[in-house]
Amino acid sequence: MKTIRFVLALTLLAATALPSYGQAKKKSVLNLFCWSEYVPQEVIDGFAKETGIKVNVENYASNEEMLSKLLAGGSKYDLVQPSEYTVESLIKAEKLEPLTAENIPNLKNLDPKFAKMPHDPEGKYSVPWMAGTVGIVVNTAKVKTPITGYKDVFDGTHKRRIVVLNDSREIVSWALATLGIGPNDMTPENLDKAKPILSEWLPQVKVYDSDSPKTAFLNGDVDLGIVWSGEAAILWKKDKKFTYVLPAEGAHQFIDSLCVPKGAPNKENAEKFINYILKPEVSVLISKEFPYTNPNAEAVKLLKPEQRANPASYPSGDLKLETFKDIGKAAKDIDKVVTDLKGRKAR
């Protein structure tokens, strides 16, 4: 009796430690592999309701994580959401399925500015989801000195009050920007120049978070951060003390797209989903929850004036913003620099 009870308790413990998998039914499905905090539940539910297609969602926190799981096979995804430089490398490696434009009539709603961009010159493989920038959020209630660029964030006076994206390529590109080097010039010599800067910067960071850096701000754990503009826009919406600054040293833009991986089992469903989110009335739902720059011109017309006035979502002025390009092997060197510096950091 005693043994049985003990075994029962252990089993209970083991059972809760294991994730439970629901029984997949033979039903029309869409396996969506997307960024965390990027696709509103409302949109997924709306799509499922309209089409009767069951949507399985899996999340990732960086392009690299997505690539890892996508290339490892095992799971079959129908729709992924890579950023521009990852789209470029996936096209190069022939890992994407060309889209059938006839199946996506709502493509006409896109702002021509976001169609056929350098990473997908023919617009054959990707449809932009949201665009945005990476910039600095300042809690002006706490930080009284003017913050204009990366150097001000890491000037030493805000030690352990900083959150940054947990993304090696981003972090290295900021250090290079302070040297006037563009984000795609990731040569070994340039990386060597970035190292001393990063070894100065990284110990000042309190939190690395790509999923939801806004949380650290809202919890009062940090006063400064280098984050996605959408996160900044949400913070500004909550409290105007959180201002967004595009770094003076040079900012860059990202475009996240929807793509169908090669061999996706449900390509038609993926195209149906793309067409669905391109509807202006659906697209505004995305903007409402995740206020990045919406590439859907028809949807932008439907936005409320205060949404369009959000400086983090729709920065004013005609900005010259660079985008990341595929840098091939250098990606490994970049990660090595950041991993080694993080590991080495002694306190």
Add this chain to the structure above:
Amino acid sequence: MQAALGAPDTTGTRRPGVIGWLMMTPMLLWLFAFVIAPTLILLVYSFCQRDDLGEVVYVFTWDNYRRIFFDSDTGAFGTTYLTVFVRSVVYAGLTTIICLIVGYPVAWFIGRAPESRRNLLLTLVMIPFWTSFLIRTYAWITILSTNGLLNGFLQYTKLIAEPFEMLYTPGAVVLGLVYSYLPFLILPVYGSVEKLDNSLVEAAFDLGAGPMRAFQKVILPLTQPGVIAGVLLVFIPAIGMFAISQLMGGGTDPTIGEVIQNQFMQARDWPFGAALGMTLVVLFAVAFWFTSRHQSVVEN
């Protein structure tokens, strides 16, 4: 592990017959499919390279192991990953000690409680596990953050004037680890305590032993199998845990689990991740071999 978990069988070794082997087959298959085969795959990967996209290329290289032990800039002996490893061991060690101090009395109390109440008490230990581990970790974030519940309470009661930094510190990581692994210590110790024959404890007292001596000479040796099992169940998973150090530590002081996880996800450098994993396995094996040898020397 075998000797630690149950009483060692000293009545002479009997070779398993055909039936014995048949009964063991599922276990052996399991071991092969989920322990031996993955370890071999890791071993192969750890000597491979990665291509531009991060896929494994089967070309032999020592580079992954070289990177663990030598500084990439100077080529001298590097302490980067050694520091990470030592940090993980310290976190896991602290966690185990705290779990032992907190968990042993609890296990004792439950094991000695009236039979009718033990089920209820055990259930209470288990209840937190009915909620997802991640949700419980996020709950800690809400409690410990600067504007969080604990700081708010302390300020409200005027115990502190300014909120103090609790989240994203090594202390927070250890707290999270203790919270997550405590039941894994309580349960095996409880198993030993429940089996403990009370007349032996009474005999110790009758023979003039004080509480301390009775504990030291009778209770502790008799519950030792449970303690050892519990310590292993806490210490080993705690070394490899990555989610807690990332979420509650802010990812600033990476643990070995975090670095390995990063290699498989962020960096897409599976060969290097595999090399780190293999090094960890070898270090464990050496430590285990060393302690067991040491033990048998002491016993002889």
